[in-house]
Amino acid sequence: MIPIENFLVLSSILFSIGIYGVLARRNAVLIIMSVELMLQAVSINFIAFAVYLYPEQFTGLIFAIFVITIAAAEVGLALGIILRIFRNKGTSNVDEVDMLKW
Amino acid sequence: MDSVNRFGPELILLAMAAVIILADIGWALAGTGAERMRRPALGALALTGTAASIIWSALLIAFDEQGEAFSGMIRVDDFALFFNFLFAGTAAIVILASIDFLRRNRFVAEYYALILASTAGMMLLASTIDLIAIFVALELTGISLYILVAFMKDGRSSEAGLKYLLLGAISSAVALYGMAYLFGITGSTSLDEIGLVVSEANGETRSALVLAMVFLIAGFGFKMAIVPFQMWVPDVYEGAPTPVTAFLSVGSKAAGFAVVMRIFLTALGDGSISSDWATVFAILAAISMSLGNITALVQGNIKRMLGYSSIAQAGTFLIGLAVVAAADPQLLLGTSAVLFFLGTYAFTNLGAFIAVIAISSKIGSDQIADYAGVAKRSPLLALGLTICLLSLTGIPPTAGFIAKVYVFNAAVQADLVWLAIVGVLNSVVAAYYYLRVVLNMYTAEPASEESIQPGYYLGLAMVVAVVGLLVIGIFPSPLLEASEAAARVFG
Known part of the structure; x- marks a missing residue:
């Protein structure tokens, strides 16, 4: 069986890639995708802990389902707002969205 | 039935949000004849919802109907009830202040429904x-607020909405990562059980616990708007519709502090770990106060200035949390100081933002320079804004004075004298930019002689806020007792 450490390392790598993407990407859609990576890292953590350490209860798995569901709602809203900005300004680059000082 | 009963204050808000949306559809079907009554009726429905929620909370106290609900997901105690009143009251004042603001907007029903939904989320957070429930409540609050910030659909509002949403999503992902480790260490998502395991923890799990703690502070620091998680505050405060800004600065911040107190005092309250986070909070408090106040000095836009001032105020609340780590009497003193401060801050900041709504909608500008001579054009509004700014500075006889004395006293008693000194010095700095606005209103020559007349609802909201903060300033004991009772939950 694969040891739990592998999953935790995978999740921390995913989480770091997500943070890097959030800081380095300038396109709002790509930033949202990076946030999704961070959330998937969280889900992997929850599922790994639940399966390896606490196999007798479902709490961790349920938490992962909640994370996935609510992340979907958030992305839907984010795309809506990005569309609105695109119609106003013709760009989804966060550097060019600068009416307020960033 | 007990569960539903204790969930009542939130439930009635959510039910009323649904009723408002359905009523709006009804009006659309009724045709143009009834259109004139639509806005006042929807506003009245929203106010009824908040009033019913307050009454339900009062009944829960009257019948001593407190305890857990939904098999240990929710606990209705003095702490939760304190915040029920705070959030429902804030929502009511914000709704009053929004009625005039929404005159020209088509989507009145959605606006009120979202305010009620996010209020329910804030109550749940407390x-x-x-x-799991904390995460859901966090997102219920957050997603409703993202939409409200982007509500005006113009460039600035959408931009503020996008920034708020992106940073909000990142911060909840960070907080979730901390929760995942907390779950991994303790095997439970219930705060009580986590607290039990943490108190028995040995040296091996300590580093993992510190890691989880850091992630949680970073995630919730965004909600509390403390440095270094404050980048979004000025932009979002400036771009959002002003009533929503008022709601954000009071409701969202108070909800952040409520959930941080719940998590850190219940789950991570054990002495071995609490001294760590208390140190972190003490440092963040000093940085937040200093950075917030110094940046506020150079702001020309009053909404941005109030944004930076709210960062500084959040730093002052944090002093209360930093005090908590010491022994039991400090726990009571620190938490009740935070709660009392949040109560006074709600009145103060709502009052200041309502005055800004009234003045700015008339003069068509948020610039402090354009507030010149407002006292001649509207003596009462200028007086109200002055009282609120004095309270933010912390000058008697306003509520802000008592709150600051209380917090600094708590810091001194917990041997955090340096933090109290930083706080007092910052109050002096803050006085400069608050009083600059006051001076500008009273001494400068107005650009025009036309008087500024706030609408009836806006005036009422303003009166409630100003009278509230003066009453607390002169008779602080009822709110003091309430916040001490709420703080005793963690005792």
Whole structure:
């Protein structure tokens, strides 16, 4: 069986890639995708802990389902707002969205 | 039935949000004849919802109907009830202040429904005692607020909405990562059980616990708007519709502090770990106060200035949390100081933002320079804004004075004298930019002689806020007792 450490390392790598993407990407859609990576890292953590350490209860798995569901709602809203900005300004680059000082 | 009963204050808000949306559809079907009554009726429905929620909370106290609900997901105690009143009251004042603001907007029903939904989310944040429920409540509050910030659909509002949403999503992902480790270490999502395991923890799990703690502070620091998680504050405060800004600065911040107190005092309250986070909070408090106040000095836009001032105020609340780590009497003193400060801050900041709504909608500008001579054009509004700014500075006889004395006293008693000194010095700095606005209103020559007349609802909201903060300033004991009772929950 694969040891739990592998999953935790995978999740921390995913989480770091997500943070890097959030800081380095300038396109709002790509930033949202990076946030999704961070959330998937969280889900992997929850599922790994639940399966390896606490196999007798479902709490961790349920938490992962909640994370996935609510992340979907958030992305839907984010795309809506990005569309609105695109119609106003013709760009989804966060550097060019600068009416307020960033 | 007990569960539903204790969930009542939130439930009635959510039910009323649904009723408002359905009523709006009804009006659309009724045709143009009834259109004139639509806005006042929807506003009245929203106010009824908040009033019913307050009454339900009062009944819960009157019948001593407190305890857990939904098999340990929610705990209705003095702490949760304190915040129920705070959030429902804030929502009511914000709704009053929004009625005039929404005159020209088509989507009145959605606006009120979202305000009620996010209020319910904030109440849940104060009463949930399970990580899953905390996450859901966090997102219920957050997603409703993202939409409200982007509500005006113009460039600035959408931009503020996008920034708020992106940073909000990142911060909840960070907080979730901390929760995942907390779950991994303790095997439970219930705050009580986590607290039990943490208190028995040995040296091996300590580093993992510190890691989880850091992630949680970073995630919730965004909600509390403390440095270094404050980048979004000025932009979002400036771009959002002003009533929503008022709601954000009071409701969202108070909800952040409520959930941080729940998690850190219940789950991570054990002495071995609490001294760590208390140190972190003490440092963040000093940085937040200093950075917030110094940046506020150079702001030309009053909404941005109030944004930076709210960062500084959040730093002052944090002093209360930093005090908590010491022994039991300090726990009571620190938490009740935070709660009392949040109560006074709600009145003060709402009053200041309502005055800004009234003045700015008339003069068509948020610039402090354009506030010149407002006292001649509207003596009462200028007086109200002055009282609120004095309270933010912390000058008697306003509520802000008592709150600051209380917090600094708590810091001195917990041997955090340096933090109290930083706080007092910052109050002096803050006085400069608050009083600059006051001076500008009273001494400068107005650009025009036309008087500024706030609408009836806006005036009422303003009166409630100003009278509230003066009453607390002169008779602080009822709010003091309420916040001490709420703080005793963690005792």
